[in-house]
Amino acid sequence: MNLGTRAASFGTAVLLALAIDAAVAQSASAVPSDCAISRDNSTNQYSSLCTAGTGEHRIVVNWKFVNPWLPPDVYTSYGPWVGVGSVSTTSGIAGGAVIIGTAVQLR
Structure with missing residues (x-):
């Protein structure tokens, strides 16, 4: 795997982690x-x-x-x-x- 592919994979993983974190925070702060x-x-x-x-x-x-x-x-x-x-x-x-x-x- 070359450096460009690794960087793209890392970037995708970071974006996915941020999306999951945002979804969890949003559901935890839900109100009636x-x-x-x-x-x-x-x-x-x-x-x-x-x-x-x-x-x-x-x-x-x-x-x-x-x-x-x-x-x-x-x-x-x-x-x-x-x-x-x-x-x-x-x-x-x-x-x-x-x-x-x-x-x-x-x-």
């Missing part, structure tokens, strides 16, 4: 997807459900009181971290609270 947020009006609870991907997700709700006698602080309620296909539900949101925003955190 196809996520939805829902609200139960009777309990004032919010939930998140992700149905695809891997990893974990949780519901996050930012809210504040509308009572002028209470501080105007914004509060955050978190649901537990759960896997794809499981529901994360948050409670502890005060009745009559104004919801500032909701989100699904992914990891």
Whole structure:
């Protein structure tokens, strides 16, 4: 095998190793997807459900009181971290609270 052939073979091996490394890194960093947020009006609870991907997700709700006698602080309620296909539900949101925003955190 001459030097040119060896260099080409080595270059091909390096490119193949880099491609494999990139594929492994991409699959290891996958996160949940196809996520939805829902609200139960009777309990004032919010939930998140992700149905695809891997990893974990949780519901996050930012809210504040509308009572002028209470501080105007914004509060955050978190649901537990759960896997794809499981529901994360948050409670502890005060009745009559104004919801500032909701989100699904992914990891």
